Amino acid sequence: MATDTRPDVIESFGEVNKTVGMLFRYLLQVATAFGIAVLAVLLLFVFNDAVRPLTADPGWHLTFFAVLVVPTMVVGSYLYVRDRAAFTFGMTTVGLLMVSLMFASGAALVFVDLLPPVLVFGYTVAVAAGVGVVVGLERYSHRLSFWTRFGGTVAAFYFIFTGFPGIAANALGVEQLVADLPTLLRVNLAVISPPEWLFVLGSIGILFAAVVGLRFASLRDRRTGLVAAGGSLLVVTVVTLLAPLVSVTQVPAAVLATMVLLPMAAYAGGVVLDRPEERTGLVLLVVVVGGALLGELTVGQLGFAGPSSWVDWQFLTDAHSRNPENAGLYPAIGGSILLMVTVALLSFPLGVGAAVYLEEYAPDNRLTRFIDVNISNLAGVPSVVYGLLGLGVFFTYLGQPTGTVMMGGVTLALLILPIVIISSREAIRSVPNEARQASYGMGATRYQTVRRVILPEAFPGILTGTILALGRAIGETAPLIMIGAPSVVFSLPTEISAKVSAMPLQVYAWASLFAGPNFYQKAVPAGVVVLVSVLLAMNSIAIVLRNRYQTDR
Amino acid sequence: MSTDDITNDLTQNTQNAPPELLSRVFFFLCAALSIVTTISIVVLLVTEAMKFFTVTAPLVGVEGETASIVEFLTGTTWQINSQEFGVLALVSGTLLITFGSAVVALPLGVATAIYLSEYAKERHRAVLKPALEVLAGVPTVVYGFFALIYITPAIQTVLPGVGTFNLISASIVVGIMIIPMVASISEDAMTAVPDELRQAGYGMGATKFDVSTGIVVPAALSGIFSSFILALSRAIGETMAVTVAAGAQAKFLNPFPVGKFLSGEAPLPVDPSVYQEGALVMTAAMVNLVTGDITGGGLAYRSLFAIGLTLFVITLVMNVISDAVARRYREEY
Numbered sequence: 001m002a003t004d005t006r007p008d009v010i011e012s013f014g015e016v017n018k019t020v021g022m023l024f025r026y027l028l029q030v031a032t033a034f035g036i037a038v039l040a041v042l043l044l045f046v047f048n049d050a051v052r053p054l055t056a057d058p059g060w061h062l063t064f065f066a067v068l069v070v071p072t073m074v075v076g077s078y079l080y081v082r083d084r085a086a087f088t089f090g091m092t093t094v095g096l097l098m099v100s101l102m103f104a105s106g107a108a109l110v111f112v113d114l115l116p117p118v119l120v121f122g123y124t125v126a127v128a129a130g131v132g133v134v135v136g137l138e139r140y141s142h143r144l145s146f147w148t149r150f151g152g153t154v155a156a157f158y159f160i161f162t163g164f165p166g167i168a169a170n171a172l173g174v175e176q177l178v179a180d181l182p183t184l185l186r187v188n189l190a191v192i193s194p195p196e197w198l199f200v201l202g203s204i205g206i207l208f209a210a211v212v213g214l215r216f217a218s219l220r221d222r223r224t225g226l227v228a229a230g231g232s233l234l235v236v237t238v239v240t241l242l243a244p245l246v247s248v249t250q251v252p253a254a255v256l257a258t259m260v261l262l263p264m265a266a267y268a269g270g271v272v273l274d275r276p277e278e279r280t281g282l283v284l285l286v287v288v289v290g291g292a293l294l295g296e297l298t299v300g301q302l303g304f305a306g307p308s309s310w311v312d313w314q315f316l317t318d319a320h321s322r323n324p325e326n327a328g329l330y331p332a333i334g335g336s337i338l339l340m341v342t343v344a345l346l347s348f349p350l351g352v353g354a355a356v357y358l359e360e361y362a363p364d365n366r367l368t369r370f371i372d373v374n375i376s377n378l379a380g381v382p383s384v385v386y387g388l389l390g391l392g393v394f395f396t397y398l399g400q401p402t403g404t405v406m407m408g409g410v411t412l413a414l415l416i417l418p419i420v421i422i423s424s425r426e427a428i429r430s431v432p433n434e435a436r437q438a439s440y441g442m443g444a445t446r447y448q449t450v451r452r453v454i455l456p457e458a459f460p461g462i463l464t465g466t467i468l469a470l471g472r473a474i475g476e477t478a479p480l481i482m483i484g485a486p487s488v489v490f491s492l493p494t495e496i497s498a499k500v501s502a503m504p505l506q507v508y509a510w511a512s513l514f515a516g517p518n519f520y521q522k523a524v525p526a527g528v529v530v531l532v533s534v535l536l537a538m539n540s541i542a543i544v545l546r547n548r549y550q551t552d553r
Numbered sequence: 554m555s556t557d558d559i560t561n562d563l564t565q566n567t568q569n570a571p572p573e574l575l576s577r578v579f580f581f582l583c584a585a586l587s588i589v590t591t592i593s594i595v596v597l598l599v600t601e602a603m604k605f606f607t608v609t610a611p612l613v614g615v616e617g618e619t620a621s622i623v624e625f626l627t628g629t630t631w632q633i634n635s636q637e638f639g640v641l642a643l644v645s646g647t648l649l650i651t652f653g654s655a656v657v658a659l660p661l662g663v664a665t666a667i668y669l670s671e672y673a674k675e676r677h678r679a680v681l682k683p684a685l686e687v688l689a690g691v692p693t694v695v696y697g698f699f700a701l702i703y704i705t706p707a708i709q710t711v712l713p714g715v716g717t718f719n720l721i722s723a724s725i726v727v728g729i730m731i732i733p734m735v736a737s738i739s740e741d742a743m744t745a746v747p748d749e750l751r752q753a754g755y756g757m758g759a760t761k762f763d764v765s766t767g768i769v770v771p772a773a774l775s776g777i778f779s780s781f782i783l784a785l786s787r788a789i790g791e792t793m794a795v796t797v798a799a800g801a802q803a804k805f806l807n808p809f810p811v812g813k814f815l816s817g818e819a820p821l822p823v824d825p826s827v828y829q830e831g832a833l834v835m836t837a838a839m840v841n842l843v844t845g846d847i848t849g850g851g852l853a854y855r856s857l858f859a860i861g862l863t864l865f866v867i868t869l870v871m872n873v874i875s876d877a878v879a880r881r882y883r884e885e886y
Contacts, residue, residue: 021762025672031664032673035732036684039691042699146571353583361580373876375587380783380872381865382790384836385594388861391843392597414590421587440560445567447576468690475692478792481840504694504793511698511797520702528695539690543683 043532050525051309059304067298068291075287083280090284092544093268097260097285099537104259106337107204108252113492114334117199117251118189122182124203129181130157197240197250201233205254208262209233215266219273228269232262310526319490320506322514324522329530332506334492335405336474336534339502342409343416343473348466350413351420355462356450358421359428379418386415387482395484402484405493405500411479416469423465427458460549467542471535477504487513503531598865601858618852625859631803631833633842633853640863642805646720646832647789649806650799653724653828654731654788659781661728662735663770666777669736670743671765689733696726697797705798718800718831726794731784738783742776743769775882782875786868792836800831801841835864 048054053061079087111117133156137149144152158166163180165172179187209229217225236257243253272279299306318328354375362368390411394400400407431454439449455462480502487509489501507527510519567573603609607619620638628639665685669678700722708722709715746769754764770777806827813819833841842857 016758016760021760024762024765028664028668028672031661032668032681034661035665035688035729036681038729039688042703045703046699150571150575350583350586353580354587357577357580357584361577362584371584371587374591376876377869377872378587378591380786380790380868381594382792382836382868384790384792384839385598385861385865385868388839388858389590389594389597392601392858393593396601417590418587436560440563443563445570445573446564447573450576468686471690475690475694477692477694478836478840482843484843487844504692507698508694508793508797511694511701524698524702528698531692532695535690535692536687539683539687543686547679 046525046528046532049521050311050529051307053307055309056307057304059302060299060306063298063302063304064291064295067295068288071287071291072284075284079281079284083278085275086278086281087284088281089271089275089278090281093264093282093285094288095540095544096264096267097289099541100260100263101256102534102537104256106333107259108255109330109334110337111200111251111255112249114338114494117196117203118186119182121199121203122185124207125185126160126181130160195250197254200251200254200258201237201240205233205236205258208258209236212262212266212269215270216273219270228265232265235261235265310522311529315523315526316530320488320509324510324514324518327510327519327523329503329506329527331489331492332501332503332527333530335489335500335505336502338405338493339408339412339500340470340474342405342496343413344466344470346409346413347417347420347469347473351417351466351469352424352455352462354417354421355424355428356454359425360446360450360454375418375421379422382478383415383476384478384482386411387479389414390479390483401497401499403480403486403499404497406496407483408480408485408500408502409496411483412473412476415476415479416473419469419472420466423469424458424462427461427465428454430461431457460545464542464546464549467538467545471538471542474502474538475504475531475535477502477508480505481508503527503534507531594865598858598862601855602862605852605855605859620852620856620859629805631838633845633856636852638856638859639805640835640860642803643833643835643838643860644863645806646799646804646834647836649720649808649827649832650724650727650791650795650834651785651788653720654728655781655785657725657728658731658735658784658788662732662780662784663739663777665732665736666739666743667765667770670740671761671769685733685736688729689731691730692793693730693791694793694797696730697723697794700726700794700798712829714826715829716800716831718798718802720799720806720828720830720832723795723798724828726798727788727791730791730794731787734784734787735780738780739773739777742773742780745776746772775879778882779875779879782871782878786871786875789871790836790864790868792840795834796837796840799834799837801833801837802831803833803838804830806830806832835860839864 076087076090079090111120130153134153137144137152160181163176163183164178165174165176166180169176178184209232212232213225213229215225216228236254239257239261240250240254243250243257268282268285272282314326315328316333317330318326319331321327358368358371362371390407391402394407394410395402435453435457436449439453444452480500485505486499486501487505489499493500507524510524510527514523568577600613603613604615605620606622606625608622610619618636620636625638625640627641628637629641629645630637630639631642669681673681701718704722704725705715705717705719708719715721750768750772751764754768759767808824808827809822810819810824811822814822839857839860842853842860845853
């Protein structure tokens with residue numbers, strides 16, 4: 001122990017050696033940097049193999065250096081020196097632009113190939129109708145008993161989503177009289193057949209515009225909010241209408257415009273209204289976007305060829321091929337998106353629910369302690385074993401086909417559930433006890449306290465933990481292999497019981513089944529670059545969220 | 554747990570109101586799901602593994618091919634085609650990789666933890682901690698590819714005897730992967746050491762080096778050990794990196810050729826050259842079984858669950874030990 005009287009300490013008492021301390025410090029620094037440096041070098045190698053920046057014309061590099069790199073450096077360092085807050089704001093907008101572009105492209109893929117926009121629109125309207133019924137019940141009939149309201153809510157959602165008499169029709173031996181709302185909408189709209197992009201705007205467009213409106217309304221007043229929401233819908237509509245001029249199809253254009261422009265507007269506009277002194281940071285965004293566009297235009301005019309990268313449009317939109325030059329990642333990207341949606345829908349409510357129970361409800365008894373230990377042990381179970389669980393339960397006992405979206409989603413959700421629970425518990429624990437006591441003191445019940453005080457306060461922390469856990473799930477390969485997900489899929493899975501592949505699985509298939517110098521030098525590095533970029537984007541979102549959240553408190 | 558008396562008093566009247574009851578039941582079911590998961594893992598692995606062994610198969614009513622439990626636990630040949638299931642052939646590879654990754658990760662992880670908790674300025678921590686998280690967040694299949702494509706050729710230029718699939722590169726990447734785990738848990742333990750102990754050290758005239766190595770590290774030792782065990786159990790369960798980098802050739806590698814040493818054939822009782830070869834580890838064997846053409850219900854299919862059970866038991870025991878070490882030897886301040 002520290003208080004031991006060791007003879008060697010006593011003998012050298014009073015003699016201080018500066019060299020030892022300095023050497024130790026340098027040793028620690030080197031050790032800390034070692035892992036990070038190795039990974040950075042490896043990532044550089046793989047980036048070089050995949051994107052091949054050296055295959056571009058020198059003129060191409062020179063042009064982009066002149067119009068993009070130099071102005072960005074100049075403006076950036078000026079802002080960094082003069083106004084650190086504005087610099088941070090500018091960097092965040094640039095980062096947000098890149099990240100939202102990446103995720104919007106994923107969403108565009110969903111709208112183009114996975115779910116027809118009219119279906120998404122139908123379900124959005126159905127959810128909105130259900131929520132409308134709930135709000136109506138809550139607002140106008142406080143005299144109704146809880147069970148009436150509860151029953152009304154359940155009945156409303158049941159009839160909206162399954163029609164009348166709904167899924168019970170078969171059991172009752174009755175014909176379906178009225179179809180569910182999404183189907184009704186689809187059938188009736190098919191008669192008029194409006195352009196598909198209208199459905200995109202009708203679902204996510206209105207949703208995002210509403211978020212923009214709420215943000216501005218909370219900063220200024222209701223009118224500003226309404227104007228902002230209407231204005232953003234208008235802008236998105238105009239962009240979508242103009243898209244064919246630059247030969248972009250309208251559905252992806254509508255998705256991209258909604259998911260890139262509106263979050264940017266909500267964030268940047270909000271900061272400009274809230275902290276006007278930081279608005280100079282926007283110059284950085286303008287310089288980066290303007291530089292990139294100008295550079296693209298200039299190299300096009302001067303005829304400089306860009307790098308012949310393996311990560312290109314063809315790679316992102318084609319299926320696997322035996323020929324590494326033509327191999328693509330598209331079905332795997334789609335599969336990863338579907339898996340992520342399933343995993344998020346399952347693990348978020350379950351994980352947060354468990355965390356709330358353990359932190360807010362659980363009595364201090366043996367069962368609670370057992371659950372507690374059990375969760376930390378589950379976090380240490382190897383991922384292959386979870387794959388085995390999925391295989392055994394779904395294939396051996398339930399007789400389901402192997403490798404489906406549902407099987408993969410459930411397995412991955414179980415895998416990350418302990419991580420979601422542990423991080424959500426930490427976030428809930430960091431809510432100050434005074435907040436709880438104040439709420440109980442006002443006469444709130446436990447559930448009211450959880451819903452109105454604890455969850456809103458802990459939400460950023462929970463979100464950070466969930467995003468990191470989802471990042472883990474998106475990179476997992478072993479459980480997917482164990483449940484028999486096929487290494488090669490040529491088309492996108494269109495339903496929950498279709499076979500699914502995923503990005504890491506496709507990379508593994510290229511690195512093992514199709515092992516050979518061709519795949520090692522082309523398809524695999526390209527796949528690795530895409531996978532790592534998605535993960536880095538998710539990690540950085542989580543880190544930015546956490547930093548903001550910690551400084552706010 | 555925030556279930557103090559006042560809260561209970563304040564919420565007692567409403568605790569059985571329908572919305573309260575419903576939400577409480579929902580939250581409890583979410584928490585209970587973890588128990589269901591554990592039970593299903595255990596039941597599934599045990600029943601399926603029982604069908605695999607000759608001794609236990611009649612108990613679950615399975616007729617047909619089975620394997621001897623003694624041969625499974627002591628055999629050193631893993632050959633599906635000739636029905637030889639000696640798990641030691643797989644365990645030897647797993648242990649070698651675990652040891653190799655420990656050599657990489659434990660010193661680096663502890664040094665990182667000391668640096669972050671004792672030396673680093675807040676500004677540096679803000680950069681280093683997320684960077685370490687990225688280290689743990691890169692998919693393991695990517696690490697495997699790195700080992701195969703970049704690290705192995707680099708090693709081969711120094712040691713020409715190293716095969717395309719080898720244990721060195723696999724150990725290195727697994728080691729890098731688990732550095733963050735060692736570092737973050739050890740750092741938590743070191744941060745928990747109260748400042749009074751450090752100040753007492755400085756008051757006695759100790760240097761920062763003395764305080765870090767003589768006070769903080771010993772005081773945080775239980776946390777550091779539990780981080781070691783957790784990280785090693787992660788290394789044992791690690792799948793994709795090892796599958797890609799260490800190959801699919803099942804062989805029993807013995808790093809301690811004691812017999813040869815006694816008969817004078819080997820100069821040392823330790824033979825590090827086993828790291829030059831590839832080996833099939835437990836997790837990789839499971840992946841190979843699934844991706845190969847095994848039919849559901851066959852002996853090979855059931856051997857999957859026998860390996861899974863072995864792996865689960867090993868990692869569970871390590872997790873429990875780690876937990877016990879952290880609890881039992883924690884210094885309460």
